[in-house]
Amino acid sequence: MTETTVGREPVQIVELVQPFCSHTFGSSPCTATGTKCFNTRASCADPDNFDKSSLSLFFSKGNVAERGVSGATYILPSLVSVSTTPTKINLSAANPDAQGLGNRSVVSITFADHPHTDRVVDPYVTSRGYDPFQRGSFWSKWMKRNKYRYAMTLRVYEGYAGQALSAMTKRSYILTGASGPDENGKVTLQGKDILARIEERKAQVPEASPGMLASGISDTATTLKVQAAVLDDYDASGTLRIGDELVTYSAVSEVGTKLEFAVTARGTDGTTAESHDDDDTVQMCVRYTDEPVEDIVEDLLDRGDVDSTYIDTTSFADEPADHLTAYTLSAVLSEPVAVTKLISELQEQCGFIIWWDERLAKVKMKAVRGIDADPDRLTDADDILKNSFSVWDVPKSRISQVWLYYNRRSQVGGFEPPDFKNVKVQADLASESEDQFGESSVRKIRSRWLATGPQALNTSSKIISRYRDVPRMCRFQLDAKDRAFWVGDSIEISHFLDVDEFGERNVAIWTIISAEEKQPGEVVEYTAEDTTLYGRICRVQAASAADYITGDDLFLGWIGDASGLLSDGEQAGRLS
Amino acid sequence: MAVIFESGLNEPPADWVELTEADISSATFQNTGDQPFYLQATTGDKPTTVDGSIEYPAAAKETNVTIASLFPGVSGADRLWAYANKQTTVMVSHAPTTNRTVTLSPSQSYTKARIAHSGNWLTGGAVTASGTDADYFEDAPTNSLTYEKWKPDALAATWEYDHGSDADCDYCAIAAHTMGTNGNTLEVQYYDGASWVDLIPASAITTDAPVLVLFTEQTRQRWRISISGGTVPTIGVIRFGKALQMQRAIYGGHTPVDMARQTKSRANISVTGEFLGRSKVRTELASSYAWQYLTADWVRTNWKPFQTAMEDEPFFVAWRPSDFGEVSYCQADQVAVPTNSGGADLMSVDLQVRALAYD
Numbered sequence: 001m002t003e004t005t006v007g008r009e010p011v012q013i014v015e016l017v018q019p020f021c022s023h024t025f026g027s028s029p030c031t032a033t034g035t036k037c038f039n040t041r042a043s044c045a046d047p048d049n050f051d052k053s054s055l056s057l058f059f060s061k062g063n064v065a066e067r068g069v070s071g072a073t074y075i076l077p078s079l080v081s082v083s084t085t086p087t088k089i090n091l092s093a094a095n096p097d098a099q100g101l102g103n104r105s106v107v108s109i110t111f112a113d114h115p116h117t118d119r120v121v122d123p124y125v126t127s128r129g130y131d132p133f134q135r136g137s138f139w140s141k142w143m144k145r146n147k148y149r150y151a152m153t154l155r156v157y158e159g160y161a162g163q164a165l166s167a168m169t170k171r172s173y174i175l176t177g178a179s180g181p182d183e184n185g186k187v188t189l190q191g192k193d194i195l196a197r198i199e200e201r202k203a204q205v206p207e208a209s210p211g212m213l214a215s216g217i218s219d220t221a222t223t224l225k226v227q228a229a230v231l232d233d234y235d236a237s238g239t240l241r242i243g244d245e246l247v248t249y250s251a252v253s254e255v256g257t258k259l260e261f262a263v264t265a266r267g268t269d270g271t272t273a274e275s276h277d278d279d280d281t282v283q284m285c286v287r288y289t290d291e292p293v294e295d296i297v298e299d300l301l302d303r304g305d306v307d308s309t310y311i312d313t314t315s316f317a318d319e320p321a322d323h324l325t326a327y328t329l330s331a332v333l334s335e336p337v338a339v340t341k342l343i344s345e346l347q348e349q350c351g352f353i354i355w356w357d358e359r360l361a362k363v364k365m366k367a368v369r370g371i372d373a374d375p376d377r378l379t380d381a382d383d384i385l386k387n388s389f390s391v392w393d394v395p396k397s398r399i400s401q402v403w404l405y406y407n408r409r410s411q412v413g414g415f416e417p418p419d420f421k422n423v424k425v426q427a428d429l430a431s432e433s434e435d436q437f438g439e440s441s442v443r444k445i446r447s448r449w450l451a452t453g454p455q456a457l458n459t460s461s462k463i464i465s466r467y468r469d470v471p472r473m474c475r476f477q478l479d480a481k482d483r484a485f486w487v488g489d490s491i492e493i494s495h496f497l498d499v500d501e502f503g504e505r506n507v508a509i510w511t512i513i514s515a516e517e518k519q520p521g522e523v524v525e526y527t528a529e530d531t532t533l534y535g536r537i538c539r540v541q542a543a544s545a546a547d548y549i550t551g552d553d554l555f556l557g558w559i560g561d562a563s564g565l566l567s568d569g570e571q572a573g574r575l576s
Numbered sequence: 577m578a579v580i581f582e583s584g585l586n587e588p589p590a591d592w593v594e595l596t597e598a599d600i601s602s603a604t605f606q607n608t609g610d611q612p613f614y615l616q617a618t619t620g621d622k623p624t625t626v627d628g629s630i631e632y633p634a635a636a637k638e639t640n641v642t643i644a645s646l647f648p649g650v651s652g653a654d655r656l657w658a659y660a661n662k663q664t665t666v667m668v669s670h671a672p673t674t675n676r677t678v679t680l681s682p683s684q685s686y687t688k689a690r691i692a693h694s695g696n697w698l699t700g701g702a703v704t705a706s707g708t709d710a711d712y713f714e715d716a717p718t719n720s721l722t723y724e725k726w727k728p729d730a731l732a733a734t735w736e737y738d739h740g741s742d743a744d745c746d747y748c749a750i751a752a753h754t755m756g757t758n759g760n761t762l763e764v765q766y767y768d769g770a771s772w773v774d775l776i777p778a779s780a781i782t783t784d785a786p787v788l789v790l791f792t793e794q795t796r797q798r799w800r801i802s803i804s805g806g807t808v809p810t811i812g813v814i815r816f817g818k819a820l821q822m823q824r825a826i827y828g829g830h831t832p833v834d835m836a837r838q839t840k841s842r843a844n845i846s847v848t849g850e851f852l853g854r855s856k857v858r859t860e861l862a863s864s865y866a867w868q869y870l871t872a873d874w875v876r877t878n879w880k881p882f883q884t885a886m887e888d889e890p891f892f893v894a895w896r897p898s899d900f901g902e903v904s905y906c907q908a909d910q911v912a913v914p915t916n917s918g919g920a921d922l923m924s925v926d927l928q929v930r931a932l933a934y935d
């Protein structure tokens with residue numbers, strides 16, 4: 001049974017992956033004695049030998065189709081509901097009401113509590129001197145045995161009767177909250193996507209350094225002595241910030257109770273060498289020099305504890321290689337800044353998006369760009385569900401001018417206009433005229449990353465060309481037969497409510513910014529942004545290429561007439 | 577059929593009912609029920625054999641005959657007798673009485689519900705299986721949870737319950753199994769001290785519906801099921817015990833549990849009305865059982881233990897084993913409480929259940 005089976009029977013399974021020791025209580029290397037543990041860290045009596053493996057617990061609603069799912073032999077039928085708030089990406093950071101990275105994917109899962117035999121969860125159940133079914137409840141015991149439960153993995157599987165677990169659609173989350181059981185026997189687990197790890201209160205780059213100058217230094221000193229720190233607090237070589245000065249060093253060593261830095265240059269990166277007092281903070285900096293933007297993003301994610309296995313290597317390689325080569329960046333991060341803020345800045349200023357694809361369980365990347373292949377077309381006849389389609393304008397996102405401040409004077413300076421050497425002003429003044437929108441709408445960008453005129457031009461041009469008109473959003477629902485469409489996909493929509501000035505159907509190109517299984521296995525709801533203005537990406541052809549004839553590939557660059565049209569009226573390629 | 581009988585257990589012996597109220601030479605009669613019946617003539621005594629009987633099919637037309645013409649070989653016959661394997665009715669008329677309806681009922685009581693519950697099934701014994709898959713549990717069928725299961729590691733397989741001492745049993749109840757899906761054959765046996773003795777013929781299981789095996793009461797210590805054929809199934813519940821037999825049969829109002837499926841269906845259509853998809857969600861079976869005219873003594877002796885048992889554990893109900901194979905493994909959200917139903921020390925009870933659904 002699949003999405004396209006008439007009379008399909010949806011199945012929903014939740015998997016909770018808890019850490020579980022691979023050792024046996026009291027058997028070497030475990031040296032624990034006394035009351036047996038539950039192979040969880042919280043109940044462990046020999047933490048030094050706790051060997052973290054995992055135990056998967058499966059839950060279902062207990063419907064007929066959810067029994068006997070291949071790949072999940074032991075399923076507790078205590079699932080009550082699964083509620084999700086989907087990932088919502090923020091194209092070009094255009095939505096002022098959303099975070100730069102968009103909205104995090106969130107799941108809330110409710111279970112009914114119940115007595116339990118402790119099978120599966122207690123490896124020593126047969127040797128206990130009591131009947132676990134008569135003691136406590138499943139969740140009350142589980143909460144105690146799994147005190148260190150945050151950051152466990154939650155997976156929600158959606159499939160159909162007869163499907164193996166491996167064939168079902170899977171969404172992954174990190175456990176971020178748990179409550180219950182309450183007096184009504186309900187337990188709720190909350191999860192977020194992996195990008196929650198780089199939220200402001202969790203991940204900062206660089207991390208605050210504990211070291212302080214052991215004694216004052218002059219503006220020419222080439223040796224620094226630092227106290228209240230250890231070697232692990234600093235890189236073997238790199239850049240330090242003391243006051244408003246950046247200092248580079250080639251080595252650091254431990255001398256007595258202090259660290260001693262061999263300074264190679266004072267007053268670097270637009271700063272001025274100056275004297276400093278003892279007890280001044282010595283902050284380790286993070287320096288990027290001519291780094292491709294995708295490498296910086298990966299490094300920031302890594303520093304935010306997002307494991308590299310979560311990175312979608314394909315999109316992180318292909319999209320920058322094809323569309324972001326202009327963005328080779330240099331910067332020094334000299335004070336702790338939230339990783340989410342840094343990545344949001346890069347997204348806005350370099351024109352890409354990253355998001356958590358909960359189905360792939362990967363962080364994906366996509367350049368904000370035109371289409372390079374014809375997208376699938378969804379129609380009101382064959383795809384879009386009745387009474388589900390709506391379109392609305394987002395006037396707050398319209399932009400008539402971009403003021404992009406770039407090339408910082410100093411890497412420790414502020415972000416006010418005087419702190420930058422250059423500003424690129426890109427304006428579409430016609431759109432501000434009385435007969436068009438009648439007012440200006442200015443996007444100000446103050447970039448720590450961009451340093452060249454071409455970069456600034458590239459970024460500001462993209463933004464102004466995309467947002468000179470009021471952006472449009474739409475929402476619609478599809479049957480599960482079309483559930484393969486997901487966040488980041490480009491699609492065409494043909495619907496009778498979306499027409500041109502002549503009443504003909506206006507088949508626009510949309511990018512899905514949010515997708516949610518509204519009725520798991522049956523109905524998927526999408527939110528999309530009109531990205532028609534991004535246009536098509538045409539590949540430059542060899543000089544010897546033949547002239548265009550109708551039917552040729554429009555993703556090749558054809559030279560048009562004075563109006564920019566090809567012989568059959570199709571739009572010719574345009575350099576932008 | 578999910579009710580499996582010991583051979584011959586549900587085949588009633590002829591239980592003759594006299595149709596006549598006086599010596600007669602002729603009578604008019606008609607089969608007004610939906611089952612055939614058999615007619616015999618004597619000079620007064622109840623027949624002792626079915627030999628020489630005449631079968632009247634269901635809904636046969638009214639007939640006026642003389643006894644001499646019907647049974648020319650029975651000299652001096654002046655009384656008519658009838659019996660039926662399943663309940664039916666006969667309209668009979670003869671001088672001096674006219675138009676009486678006579679009900680013919682099988683003598684066996686399998687028309688009455690059998691109930692297996694925690695008050696009458698065996699507990700506390702030891703379980704031994706021929707082998708168990710590593711991801712499953714040998715003793716899981718001894719609890720009432722349907723998601724904890726035993727799965728043999730190979731077929732043929734046996735699962736034995738050793739009570740530790742002799743106990744009376746007349747049923748084996750099985751639920752939350754996949755023997756139908758897996759195409760298995762089931763045998764139920766007891767150990768007579770020397771060998772395993774079959775209680776039922778090897779029976780092919782064709783659905784995953786709960787199974788109630790009924791057999792002549794035995795007093796034994798060791799009981800087992802044996803599974804062969806097909807592929808390896810899983811089984812969640814296995815019980816042996818002595819069933820509660822309801823005092824009266826169920827008449828009317830009951831929805832056979834097989835058909836009491838609580839299924840929700842939803843369809844998606846496009847803006848222009850195309851059918852895009854159809855889904856269903858199956859959850860449980862919901863039905864009710866009602867018994868009337870139960871005597872007060874019977875209720876106090878037999879119902880009350882069941883009433884207590886249903887507070888804690890699920891139970892099995894076969895509502896009319898003689899005729900229909902529906903068996904439910906169910907639980908009551910609200911304990912069924914008997915009520916007095918008149919001045920003749922009679923009581924009635926209405927049992928609402930939610931039963932385990934299956935493929």
